[in-house]
Amino acid sequence: MKKNYLALFTILSFATIAIAQPTLTSANFTPAVGETQLYYAADTNTIIDNTIGANVIFNYANMQGYGQTETRYIIDPATTTHALDFSSATYADTTGGLPVNKNYLKLNGTDSITQMGIVGDVPTYGEIVGKYNLNPETTMKFPFNYGDSFADDYAGSFTMITTGVTTNGTGNNTVTADAWGTLQLPMGVSIDSVLRVRIVEYLETDTIFLPFPFSTTILPIVISGESINYYKPSVSKYPLLSIINGSYTQDNNQLDSSMGVICQYPLNTVGVNEINENISINIFPNPTNNDITKLSFDLENQANVKVALLNSLGQTVKTVFNGSLPKGNNKMNIELSDLSKGMYFVNLNINNKTTTRKLLVE
Numbered sequence: 276m277k278k279n280y281l282a283l284f285t286i287l288s289f290a291t292i293a294i295a296q297p298t299l300t301s302a303n304f305t306p307a308v309g310e311t312q313l314y315y316a317a318d319t320n321t322i323i324d325n326t327i328g329a330n331v332i333f334n335y336a337n338m339q340g341y342g343q344t345e346t347r348y349i350i351d352p353a354t355t356t357h358a359l360d361f362s363s364a365t366y367a368d369t370t371g372g373l374p375v376n377k378n379y380l381k382l383n384g385t386d387s388i389t390q391m392g393i394v395g396d397v398p399t400y401g402e403i404v405g406k407y408n409l410n411p412e413t414t415m416k417f418p419f420n421y422g423d424s425f426a427d428d429y430a431g432s433f434t435m436i437t438t439g440v441t442t443n444g445t446g447n448n449t450v451t452a453d454a455w456g457t458l459q460l461p462m463g464v465s466i467d468s469v470l471r472v473r474i475v476e477y478l479e480t481d482t483i484f485l486p487f488p489f490s491t492t493i494l495p496i497v498i499s500g501e502s503i504n505y506y507k508p509s510v511s512k513y514p515l516l517s518i519i520n521g522s523y524t525q526d527n528n529q530l531d532s533s534m535g536v537i538c539q540y541p542l543n544t545v546g547v548n549e550i551n552e553n554i555s556i557n558i559f560p561n562p563t564n565n566d567i568t569k570l571s572f573d574l575e576n577q578a579n580v581k582v583a584l585l586n587s588l589g590q591t592v593k594t595v596f597n598g599s600l601p602k603g604n605n606k607m608n609i610e611l612s613d614l615s616k617g618m619y620f621v622n623l624n625i626n627n628k629t630t631t632r633k634l635l636v637e
Contacts, residue, residue, distance in 0.1 A: 296420060296421040297470045305382050310512075314538060315340050317339065317340050323518055328456075330455065338536070339543050341585070347513065350368070352365070357394055360392065364380055379392050380414070388415045392407045397496070403434065406433075409430040413427040414448070424450065426447060428445070430444065430446070443480070445479060446477055446479065450473075460540050466515065470507070474503075477497070478497070479495050493525075519533075533590045533591050534591050559571075563637065564636070567610055568609050570606070571604060572605055573604050574605060578600060584609060618636075
């Protein structure tokens, strides 16, 4: 009997060890130049599972996708257009769908990762180079376990490429490992020992004074966001699932907002709750090089309708309409003047049933 008890104790001990909270380290977290990671774009209507705590379940089993993918690239900063602005960065990351947008980062031995700055395409203002040269942003500290948390202030200069005008900005972040447990994904995928890391960001620029011939003042721009990332370092250095929400505001007016959900594992394509394909839906002109295209569709009865415009990564770039519409034919304009050329998707949600149509902006 003693041997049986010992065997049982050993089995239980190994089971406890096998399903345990992971630890993020510089070795299992930091990507290397030349690496890539494929992600599947998920439906941005995905309900976020905000379960926190130890040994919990993160249920995303019903998450669906659009059949779109994106690839994250880890590149050598020295090969980029703005290499001289970020000479101390050890790697940069970007995606194939948004090649202008880059993060420049530096690995500090085995201690931490700092973000040296960003290059981004900001709606209305175009390409912006943000150098955190006054105080780099710490984005991760090692080792990092469940229950760990840190906050960091950062500051730098921001240059609008089209005008050459530079202003300063300050920001802060809070990084927290608030849960670990089992991540449930579609198609029966279940992954234990996953760490959830939540990041909250806030960045505000100073007022920008544009000289002649512009002779205008640009009020402070606020960039705020939240990302929730699920890691299992023994499987991948990259998040298995990421949910990112962000917005640009100015003078309390929202310039733009977007949400992106990406997953390393394949997803069922939106279709189980799709709108009856017999419904009449028309986008004209399509393709288009106009500032506006028109969407029309028929409703059998009054319905709650949400129309969103998605980019090629499945991220919401614009909410076109959200409200109640009457029975019959409904028409609305989709404003395109602030969009870059490329492929987009018009996502039509009627009483929680959806369908998607491609839109090509030339």
